Amino acid sequence: MSQQLQTSSKLEASEARFSLSRLRRSPLTLLLHFSVLLIVILWTLPTAGLLISSFRDKDQLALSGWWTSLTASEQNLMVRTGGADTQIQDGDVFVLKGQLLVDNKAAQVRAFGFSSGEPTKFIPGDIAKMKNGGELTVTADGKYRMTSLEPFKGNRGKRIFFTAVVPPKFGLDNYxxxxxxxxxxxxxxxxxxxxxxxxxxxxxxxxxxxxxxxxxxxxxxxxxxxxxxxxxxxxxxxxxxxxxxxxxxxxxxxxxxxxxxxxxxxxxxxxxxxxxxxxxxxxxxxxxxxxxxxxxxxxxxxxxxxxxxxxxxxxxxxxxxxxxxxxxxxxxxxxxxxxxxxxxxxxxxxxxxxxxxxxxxxxxxxxxxxxxxxxxxxxxxxxxxxxxxxxxxxxxxxx
Missing domain, CATH: 1.10.3720.10 (MetI-like)
Known part of the structure; x- marks a missing residue:
């Protein structure tokens, strides 16, 4: 009986020491697991970013990182108004008007301008004075109105520079x-x-x-x-x-x-x-x-x-x-x-x-x-x- 008790006590002591050693090693084990996980993330993250970027629109890819791919971004764009054949006369001025579009949808304009050197000089609702005495107005929803005291000439139209909010775009164009x-x-x-x-x-x-x-x-x-x-x-x-x-x-x-x-x-x-x-x-x-x-x-x-x-x-x-x-x-x-x-x-x-x-x-x-x-x-x-x-x-x- 005494031998069985001694054997049992030795087993219990051994199990206690084993459990204690496991408890002592557990912080090191957690640190090891965390380090491995961190290395895997750091190794995988660039590849994931490369994969996401490969499906992004090239204009958005040039302006923002892949981590912003799911949010809307601001882009500087340029459009031309209609040609001289689309102008109308309103009193003493000639008018070109229309709608700024982004992906065939009304643009959400943040700023605009009529010069490539100052594409964000004005905010929506401002009246931009042009060199020939005309005026340009662009609203926040992308509607524009350009006036001139002299008739507009040419069929290419006038350039309007603007900054718009563009939703994220993905596709297979790069592939x-x-x-x-x-x-x-x-x-x-x-x-x-x-x-x-x-x-x-x-x-x-x-x-x-x-x-x-x-x-x-x-x-x-x-x-x-x-x-x-x-x-x-x-x-x-x-x-x-x-x-x-x-x-x-x-x-x-x-x-x-x-x-x-x-x-x-x-x-x-x-x-x-x-x-x-x-x-x-x-x-x-x-x-x-x-x-x-x-x-x-x-x-x-x-x-x-x-x-x-x-x-x-x-x-x-x-x-x-x-x-x-x-x-x-x-x-x-x-x-x-x-x-x-x-x-x-x-x-x-x-x-x-x-x-x-x-x-x-x-x-x-x-x-x-x-x-x-x-x-x-x-x-x-x-x-x-x-x-x-x-x-x-x-x-x-x-x-």
């Missing part, structure tokens, strides 16, 4: 501009032509190298691993031009043109191999040693071990690097411009979207829609393979 642009379909195919081989080739090469650096004994293996890690910090911009010159020299030797897909495939392969080898080696070296040794005892060669055992088990690591490489190559502009140029035949999607902006970025409002058009394919790839991403990156970090 129509991007998707309807000439050559966008060809550029989409070109991006796939560049991205798919430039993702597969480094994976194939890196998988063989990672297995060799993990399980095959060779002189200088540690030095090779150190070189691979060192290559991770080499800037792409630093080696881009020397690589291009080397490729041009080799191409001239074998009669291969400079602006071909082969060059950009080799370039992306070279830039992606260090990270690919590093990630795959971490994963492959963490595989159970007993599996490799058992296969060797059974007489399997290194190639058979790699193809039948290591490669099927390394699918998470292959998928995780494939996501990274696909994203980098798909969103690339610099390497594609250097190795493929800006010709219509080989122009990739990122270069095509840049061309839509013009030399001075005049149509910058389509950037938001362009961003989501360009990330549609990478998002599909990511969500298809994301379950392997964390497994592939973390494998090998804990023994």
């Amino acid at each position: 129509h501009t991007v998707l309807g642009a000439e050559g966008i379909g060809r550029s989409f195919i070109n991006s796939l032509t560049v991205t798919i081989p430039a993702t597969i080739i480094p994976i194939l090469i890196a998988a063989y190298a990672a297995y060799a650096l993990s399980w095959m004994r060779m002189p200088g293996r540690n030095i090779l691993i150190a070189v691979v890690v060192g290559l991770l910090v080499v800037p792409l911009q630093m080696s881009l031009i020397p690589l291009l010159r080397l490729y041009n020299d080799i191409g001239a030797l074998f009669g291969v043109g400079a602006k071909t897909y082969v060059g950009i495939w080799l370039a992306h392969t070279g830039f992606g191999l260090p990270l690919a080898i590093y990630l795959l080696r971490n994963y492959i070296s963490s595989l159970p040693k007993e599996i490799i040794e058992s296969a060797k005892v059974d007489g399997a060669t290194d190639f058979e071990i790699f193809m039948k055992i290591v490669l099927p088990l390394s699918y998470p690591a292959l998928a995780s690097f494939g996501i990274f490489q696909f994203l980098w190559v798909w969103n690339d502009l610099l390497v594609a411009t250097v190795f493929l140029g800006t010709g219509e035949e080989h122009m990739v999607l990122t270069a095509r979207l840049r061309e839509l902006l013009g030399s001075r970025g005049g149509n910058w409002e389509i950037l938001t829609a362009s961003a989501f058009v360009s990330i549609a394919v990478p998002l599909a790839v990511f969500f298809a393979l994301q379950r392997y991403l964390v497994r592939g990156l973390l494998s090998g970090s804990v023994k």
Whole structure:
């Protein structure tokens, strides 16, 4: 009986200590959860703003931020009155009158003017004196009356500048501009032509190298691993031009043109191999040693071990690097411009979207829609393979 009481008291004491430790850790756990939530919000908020902006009217997008997209905004607008054929004579003066419209609705006017230099000089109800002795009056509901001592001439009408309250507007105009642009379909195919081989080739090469650096004994293996890690910090911009010159020299030797897909495939392969080898080696070296040794005892060669055992088990690591490489190559502009140029035949999607902006970025409002058009394919790839991403990156970090 006494032993049972002692055992029970020990269990109760242990549960009490466990509960106390949970209470002590709870503030830290709450802080951790709050920090993760904050990071997720800060990471997601710009993307949400970009998505909202892609559906906004381009004029409103230029005047206010996406967080004001659901509220009315004030815009400076300009309209022309009717031509001289619409004027009427009222006593000694000639009159042009009508209704200011915004989206085919009566405008809510906050200010007006007849000069582009002073578009908000007058408030609704004021009488604006014009240079020719005439007058202009605009009411708050958008009705205007312009008078002149001399008959109005011309059929274009007179300009009226005004500030009106405009309700929020959303639409697909930005997407129509991007998707309807000439050559966008060809550029989409070109991006796939560049991205798919430039993702597969480094994976194939890196998988063989990672297995060799993990399980095959060779002189200088540690030095090779150190070189691979060192290559991770080499800037792409630093080696881009020397690589291009080397490729041009080799191409001239074998009669291969400079602006071909082969060059950009080799370039992306070279830039992606260090990270690919590093990630795959971490994963492959963490595989159970007993599996490799058992296969060797059974007489399997290194190639058979790699193809039948290591490669099927390394699918998470292959998928995780494939996501990274696909994203980098798909969103690339610099390497594609250097190795493929800006010709219509080989122009990739990122270069095509840049061309839509013009030399001075005049149509910058389509950037938001362009961003989501360009990330549609990478998002599909990511969500298809994301379950392997964390497994592939973390494998090998804990023994």
